[in-house]
Amino acid sequence: MNTRDQQTTLEQAARKRIKDSHALDSDADRLSHFYREWASSYDLDVGRDGYCGPMIVAELAGAVQTAYLASQRAAIAILDAGCGTGLVGVELERLGFRLIDGFDLSVEMAERARQTRVYRHVRGDVDLNERLSHHSSASYDITVSCGVFTLGHVRPDGLRELARVTRPNGFVIASTRKSYAVATSFEDEVQRLHDDGILVPAQRLNDGRYVAEEDAHYWVFQVPKKASAPTEELP
Ligand SMILES: C[S@@+](CC[C@H](N)C(=O)[O-])C[C@H]1O[C@@H](n2cnc3c(N)ncnc32)[C@H](O)[C@@H]1O
Numbered sequence: 001m002n003t004r005d006q007q008t009t010l011e012q013a014a015r016k017r018i019k020d021s022h023a024l025d026s027d028a029d030r031l032s033h034f035y036r037e038w039a040s041s042y043d044l045d046v047g048r049d050g051y052c053g054p055m056i057v058a059e060l061a062g063a064v065q066t067a068y069l070a071s072q073r074a075a076i077a078i079l080d081a082g083c084g085t086g087l088v089g090v091e092l093e094r095l096g097f098r099l100i101d102g103f104d105l106s107v108e109m110a111e112r113a114r115q116t117r118v119y120r121h122v123r124g125d126v127d128l129n130e131r132l133s134h135h136s137s138a139s140y141d142i143t144v145s146c147g148v149f150t151l152g153h154v155r156p157d158g159l160r161e162l163a164r165v166t167r168p169n170g171f172v173i174a175s176t177r178k179s180y181a182v183a184t185s186f187e188d189e190v191q192r193l194h195d196d197g198i199l200v201p202a203q204r205l206n207d208g209r210y211v212a213e214e215d216a217h218y219w220v221f222q223v224p225k226k227a228s229a230p231t232e233e234l235p
Pocket of ligand 1 (some may be wrong): 001029031035053054081082083084085086088093103105109126127128129145147148150153154
């Protein structure tokens with residue numbers, strides 16, 4: 001097998017693994033098992049598939065901080081929900097964020113994130129399809145989640161918990177694969193959250209690059225202001 005054939009075989013194997021991850025029915029045991037096995041080769045596999053979600057999500061967080069938040073970047077408390085091996089944290093750190101916490105369902109993926117040393121705290125065994133019982137309300141200026149609102153992983157109503165742990169006037173930034181957004185009627189949940197006063201859709205990048213075989217939408221939501229909250233406003 002020549003080098004190009006080897007490369008193609010590796011890319012096909014990476015795509016198969018990514019596709020297999022979408023068939024896990026949001027079942028916490030199956031997801032944990034799958035990512036336990038994948039943790040050591042995850043970065044290589046998604047790199048082979050041209051995964052650029054982490055860079056885009058981190059750059060959106062940077063733009064939101066510059067445009068709307070009074071605190072300097074290094075003082076912004078930011079939560080990376082479903083941090084995986086830490087690809088988003090590494091990008092956030094590159095952009096000047098310093099107070100980065102992360103959690104993930106998979107203990108093994110979370111351990112990889114910890115090893116990047118860009119996170120302040122990382123917790124494994126945290127399920128975003130349940131209440132985030134270890135996380136207090138209104139704790140973060142920005143919450144980001146990349147590659148987690150994806151088929152077979154976290155259901156759209158996981159956004160509610162991300163909104164709860166983010167402070168009023170703070171932001172939640174999430175990617176959704178196009179196929180996930182369609183299959184889960186993600187926009188209907190966004191409308192419900194808006195109607196319930198939990199999140200306001202503020203910006204959206206449609207059909208942005210994500211992986212080689214599919215684009216994603218990138219969402220920026222703002223947590224509505226409460227009576228006693230600070231006053232950064234969207235224009
Ligand atoms: C495609 S990876 C994305 C990881 C990282 N955010 C990135 O962009 O590289 C999906 C991650 O979501 C985590 N995950 C899946 N279901 C989850 C759940 N219910 N709660 C929290 N994390 C979950 C997986 O363990 C995995 O690390």
